[in-house]
Amino acid sequence: MEIKRKxxxxxxxxxxAIFFGAGNLIFPPHLGVLAGDRWFTAMVGFLISDPVLPILxxxxxxxxxxxxxxxxxxxxxxxxxxxxxxxxxxxxxxxxIPRTGATTHxxxxxxxxxSVPIWATSIVFFGLTLxxxxxxxxxxxxxxxxxxxxxxIILAIIVVIAIVxxxxxxxxxxxxxxxxxxxxxxxxxxxALGSPLMAGIVISDLIRRGYHDKEVQFKVSVQVxxxxxxxxxxxxxxxxxxxxxxxxxxxxxxxxxxxxIGMVQLMLGNVGKVFMGIAVALACLTxxxxxxxxxxxxxxxxxxGKLKYKQIVxxxxxxxxxxxxxxxxxxxxxxxxxxxxxxxxxxxxxxxSIFDKQIKYNWTYTGAVIGAFAVALIESINLASVMRGGNLxxxxxxxxxxxxxxxxxxxxxxxxxxxxxxxxxxx
Numbered sequence: 001m002e003i004k005r006k007x008x009x010x011x012x013x014x015x016x017a018i019f020f021g022a023g024n025l026i027f028p029p030h031l032g033v034l035a036g037d038r039w040f041t042a043m044v045g046f047l048i049s050d051p052v053l054p055i056l057x058x059x060x061x062x063x064x065x066x067x068x069x070x071x072x073x074x075x076x077x078x079x080x081x082x083x084x085x086x087x088x089x090x091x092x093x094x095x096x097i098p099r100t101g102a103t104t105h106x107x108x109x110x111x112x113x114x115s116v117p118i119w120a121t122s123i124v125f126f127g128l129t130l131x132x133x134x135x136x137x138x139x140x141x142x143x144x145x146x147x148x149x150x151x152x153i154i155l156a157i158i159v160v161i162a163i164v165x166x167x168x169x170x171x172x173x174x175x176x177x178x179x180x181x182x183x184x185x186x187x188x189x190x191x192a193l194g195s196p197l198m199a200g201i202v203i204s205d206l207i208r209r210g211y212h213d214k215e216v217q218f219k220v221s222v223q224v225x226x227x228x229x230x231x232x233x234x235x236x237x238x239x240x241x242x243x244x245x246x247x248x249x250x251x252x253x254x255x256x257x258x259x260x261i262g263m264v265q266l267m268l269g270n271v272g273k274v275f276m277g278i279a280v281a282l283a284c285l286t287x288x289x290x291x292x293x294x295x296x297x298x299x300x301x302x303x304x305g306k307l308k309y310k311q312i313v314x315x316x317x318x319x320x321x322x323x324x325x326x327x328x329x330x331x332x333x334x335x336x337x338x339x340x341x342x343x344x345x346x347x348x349x350x351x352x353s354i355f356d357k358q359i360k361y362n363w364t365y366t367g368a369v370i371g372a373f374a375v376a377l378i379e380s381i382n383l384a385s386v387m388r389g390g391n392l393x394x395x396x397x398x399x400x401x402x403x404x405x406x407x408x409x410x411x412x413x414x415x416x417x418x419x420x421x422x423x424x425x426x427x
Contacts, residue, residue, distance in 0.1 A: 003211075003216065003219065003220055003223070004209075007206075007209050007211075007220065008220060008223045008224055008227060009227060011202065011205055011206065011209075011220070011224040011227075012223070012224045012225075012226070012227025012228050012231070013227065013228075013231070014205065015058065015198065015202060015224055015225070015227075015228040016227070016228040016231040016232060018198055018201065018290075019050075019051065019054055019191050019198070019228065019232060020231075020232065020235065021096070021100070021189070021191075021283070021284075021287045023096065023099045023100050023103045023284060023287065024050070024189045024191075024236075025155075025239065025260060025280070026103065026107075026256035026257055026259070026260050026328065027046070027185055027186070027188055027189065027236075027256065028043075028046060028236045028237075028239035028240040028242075028243060029239050029240070029242060029243030029246075029256075029259050029260055029263055030185075030243060030252070030254075030256045030259055031043075031046055031181075031182050031185055031240055031243060032239070032240040032241060032242060032243020032244035032245075032246075032247075033243045033244065033246065033247050033250050033251065033252060033254070033259060034173065034175055034178075034181075034252045035173060035175065035178055035182070035240070035243075035244060036170050036171040036172055036173035036244055036247050037170040037171065037172050037173070037244070038173060038175070038178055039170065039240055039241055039243070039244035041178050041179050041182070042178055042179075042181075042182040042240055043182070043236070043237050043240040043241070044179070044182075045178070045179040045180070045181070045182030045183040045185075045186070046182045046183065046185055046186045046236060046240065047186075047233055047236060047237065048183055048186070049182075049183045049184070049185070049186020049187060049189075049192075050186040050189045050191050050192070050232070050236070051191070051228065051229050051232035051233060051236070052229070053186075053191075053192040053195070053346075053347060053350060054189075054191035054192045054194070054195045054198070055195075055225040055226075055228060055229045055232075056195075056225075056350050056351075056354070057071070057192050057195025057196060057198075057199070057346070057350050058195045058196075058198050058199045058202060058221065058225055059199075059218075059221050059222055059225050060350055060353035060354055060356070061195065061196045061199035061200075061353075062199045062202060062203055062217060062218055062221035063218050063221075063353070063356070064353060064356060066199050066200055066202075066203035066204075066217070067196075067199075067200055068084050068196040068197045068199075068200055068298070069081060069084050069196070070196065070199075071083070071196045071346075071349050071350070071353060072084070072349055074352075074353075074356070074359075074362050074365040075349075075362065075365050075366050075369055076362075076366075079369075081302060083345065083346075083349075084196070084298070084302075085302070086342060087193040087194065087196070087197075087342075087346075088197070088294070088295055088298045088299075089295075090190055090193055090335075090338070090339070090342065091190045091193050091194045091291060092291055092292070092294070092295040092316055092320075093295065093315075093316040093317070093319040093320045093323070094319070094323065095190065095323075095331055095334075095335050095338075096190055096287075096291055097129075097288050097291050097292060097295075097316065097317070097320040098319075098320040098321070098322075098323035098324035098326070098331060099324070099328060099331050099332075100125075100284035100285070100287050100288040100291075101121070101122045101125045101126055101129075101284070101288065101320065101321070101324035102118065102122075102324045102325075102326070102327050102328045102331060103257060103280065103284050103328055104121060104125050104280070104281040104284045104285070105118045105121035105122065105125075105324075106255070106257035106258070106261075106327070106328055107257050107260060107261050107276070107277055107280045107281070108277035108278065108280060108281040109121045109277075109281075111261045111273060111277055112274065112277065118324070118325055118327065119325055122321050122324045122325060123321070125281075125284075125285065125288070125324075126288070126317050126320060126321045126324070128285060129285065129288045129289050129292055129317055129320075130292075130313065130314065130317045132285070132289045133289050133292045133293050133296070133313050133317070134310060134313060150275075150279050151276075151279040151280065151283055152235070154264070154268070154272065154275060154276050154279060155235060155238065155239065156238075157267075157268065157272075158238075158239075158242050158263065158264060158267050158268065159238035159239070159241065159242055161242075161267045161268075162238075162241055162242035162245045162267070163241070166245035167245055167246050167248070167249065167266050167267065168245055168246055168247055168248030168249065169248070170244045170245060170247060171247040171248065173247075175252075177407075177409075179408065179409075180407075180408055180409035183408075183409055184340070184409055187335075187336075187339040187340070187343050188332055188335060188336075188339065190339070192343065192346050192347070192350070193342065193343075193346060195350075197294060197298070199221070202221055202224060203217055203221070206220055206221070242263060242267075243259070243263065246259075246262075246263050246266060249262065249266060250262060250263070255328070255329055256328060256329065256332075257328050261273055261276065261277065264276045288320075292313050292316050292317055292320075293313070295312060295313070295316045296309040296310070296312040296313040296316065297309065299312045300312060333387065336383060336387070337380040337381070337383040337384040337387070338380065340376060340379055340380045340383055341373070341376045341377050341379075341380035342376075343376070344372040344373065344375070344376040344412045344416075345369055345372055345373050345376065347372075348368045348369055348372045348412075348416050349365070349369070352364070352365055352368055361424050361427050363423040363424055363426070363427035364420050364423065364424045365420075366423055367416075367419040367420035367421070367422060367423030367424060368416040368417070368419060368420035369416075370419050370423075371412065371415035371416035371417070371418060371419030371420065372412040372413075372415065372416035373412075374415060374419075375400050375403075375411055375412040375415045375416075376412050378393050378396045378397055378400055379397055379400060379401075379411070381393050382394060382396070382397035400412075403415070
């Protein structure tokens, strides 16, 4: 079947819209401020983490079959379900969904009505999320059709102003490990965790468009991924540069949401700030609703219908409401050690799946996952301890950091490779 350019472009924009969560906008400007005149290094680090990894995740999952549990099935079916469950809880009620509510409060409500408490915003926000998720209609379609383009227009104007008439000259910074920090900041988008789920959506849409052959589906998925990558790279790269041009007004200690809305106000004035706040709030509502629905469908499916969609959605949103009260920076801080443990495993699975046909033994996958997770877990525990003023596993974490590629934040690569080879030989 001939691949239609229109289908590639439409599906590429759709995949971009799926990954383009309003909550992700707060990260690139923050990196830009920290990086200053080294913004390009920060941008490259962030873009490798997102969108390169998520797009690769979509493409390799499409190649493996297009189901969410295909990415981990070579380790074992139970592991595939486990990693899928961890991923859906992370991008669902534990972090991503509550962050949409907290972002709405800090970017929109707090900037206009400082006296309104976050719990009041979250009650309204998650009440709307619950209603729309249980009563899907044209509201979300309207928001997606009109508000996402409006948000993109605002962002485009900001980037153009940053290029043509930057508010400040880019400051010189001496941040250590900028590339590694930027790469790991990309973990916070959590897009790579959701990429296997997104692959299923892409494949379903391609089948609806008449692409039934597996090889053709894969070829189209690659092209769709390239379109989505270009769009995401333009948005995140542009925002990183824009952040670098406001370093005279903000610093690395500024809250990410405060920085985003402050940057908008600086470039577009109060009117721009209001429009940005509204667009972000509605985009967050779209994301929250979509993720809540995905969570409900996922757990209803893997439980064989024992868990009901409505019950799952209610529990999911209740948890998200409570966690949203922590605030954006609080949620980010809690997520850091958890994502540090999960992401290396996802990265290993994505890259090994590229060579899936050449890898004969399942133990090769198992060894790589064990090696990566062992090192990542040490770093995760140490990070969590340090954040609480402790030094648990400090010696082990230091030893791991001294491994090859440790300087760049990839200390788990060599252990993953070694364990993979050892278990392959034993098997």
